[in-house]
Structures are given as C-alpha cells and as structure tokens.
Amino acid sequence: MLRDTIKTETVTAMKAGDKPRVAALRLIAAKVKDRDIELRTKGAPDDDDAMVVDVLQKMAKQRRESIQMYEDGGRTELAEQEKGELVVIEEFLPQQMDEAETKAAIEQVKSDLGADGMKDMGRVMGEMKARHGQQLDMGRASGWVKESLA
Template identity: 85%
Template sequence: MLRDTIKTETVTAMKAGDKPRVAALRLISAKVKDRDIEQRGKAEVADDDAMVIDVLQKMAKQRRESITMYEDGGRTELAEQEKTELAVIEEFMPQQMGEADTKAAIESIKSELGADSMKDMGRVMGELKKRYATQLDMGRASGWVKESLS
C-alpha cells in the first residue's frame, strides 16, 4: 500500500537526518489524514491507493502553481523549497501518461461513445477520469478533449 510506503520512507528519512524530505513526507501524511477525516461517515469508501494518489496529484498541482508564482515574483528560495517538495511527492505518484498516449485514449473513448461535438465533452471527460484518473493530469487532458471535439 502506498500509505505504508510513505510511512516507511518517513522513518528512513528521519534516520538519515534528511530534514527537507521528512518535512515533505509529513505534509503528505497530513494531507492523507485530512482526506481520511473528510471520508468518515461516507458510505462509499474509495480504494485507498487511489485516494492517496488523488491527494498526491492535488499536492503536485499546488506545488507547480506555487513554483510559477514564486519564480514570477522573484522568490527563488521559496520556489526551490516547493521544487524539493514536488520531487518527493512525484516519487509516490504512478507514471503519468504522455501526450501521445493520452490523445490515443481520448480518441478511443470518443469512438466508443460516438462523441463528435462539444456537447459530448462531459461524457468523454467522465469516462477518461473513470479509466485513467491516476495516470492523467485531467487539466491538460481537458484541453486535448476540447481540441479533439471542436
């Protein structure tokens, strides 16, 4: 399980005295616990690894946005800290599909659903998310779906 791997890596980083890595791993653990709390009381419990990956994807997206803002603002030291955290987060994320693979998946789903106009975008995106949620950056995929349907 991904959650156990993160805990193990935290202990290893603590023993090695790698403070930036420990801090990033603790951030990940805190976000996962926050999601656990959100999920309490809900009847539908998602696959644990899928939930952890979703948390990691959101954290990675936040870090990328922060890096851009810090670099635009001339705050290189903060951008470097965010890059360090992003590197740790990305270690635990599954391999992301490339642009060519994503576009091929979009075309496959379009033909299966008979989608041919922008009215079908929601259906295509829903199916794409259902099949490839952990392997795609849905923001980028959305642009490609829109491009493909127009």
C-alpha cells in the same frame, strides 16, 4: 499499500537526517490524514491507494501552481522549496501518461462514446477520469479533449 510506503520512507529519511524530505513526507501524511477525517462521515473509501493517489495528485497540482507564481514573483528560494516537495510527492504517484498516450486515449474514448462535438465534452472527460484518472493530469487532458472535439 501506498500509505505504508510513505510511513516507511518517512522513517528512513528521519534516520538519514534528510530534513527537507522528512518535512515533505510529513506534509503528505498530514494531507492523507485530513482526507481520512473528511471521509469518516461518508464511509471508508473502497480503494485506499486510489484515495492516497488522489490526494497526491492534488498536492502536485498545487505545487506546480505555486512554483509558477513564485517564479513569476521573483521568489526563487520559495520556488526551489516547492520543487523539492514536488519531487517527493511525484515519487509516490503512478507513472503519468505522456502527451501521445493521452491523445490516443482521448481518441479511443471519443470513438467508444461516439462523441463528435463540444456537447460531448463532459461525457468524454468523465470517461477519461474513470479509465485513466490515476495516470492522467486532468487539467492538461481537458485542453486536449477540447482541441479534439472542436
């Protein structure tokens, strides 16, 4: 399980004295724990790894946005710290689809659903998330779906 891998990596980083990596791994563990607490009232998730991947994807997205804001604001030291955290987070994410694979998947979903216009954007995005949610940056995919349906 992904959760166990994160715990093991935290111990390894602590033994190696890699403080930035330990901090990033503890941050990941804290976010996963927050999600566990949030889900207590709703019941346990069917797939724990999928929940952890969802948390990691949100964390990665936040880091990318922060990096952009820090670089725009001239705060390179903070941007570098965020980049370091992003590298650690991305280690645990499944391999992401590249642009060509994503566009091919969009075309496949469009043909399967018979989508032909912007009115079908929600259906196409929902199906993309269902089929490829863990390997796909939905923010980038949204732009390509919109471009494809226009």
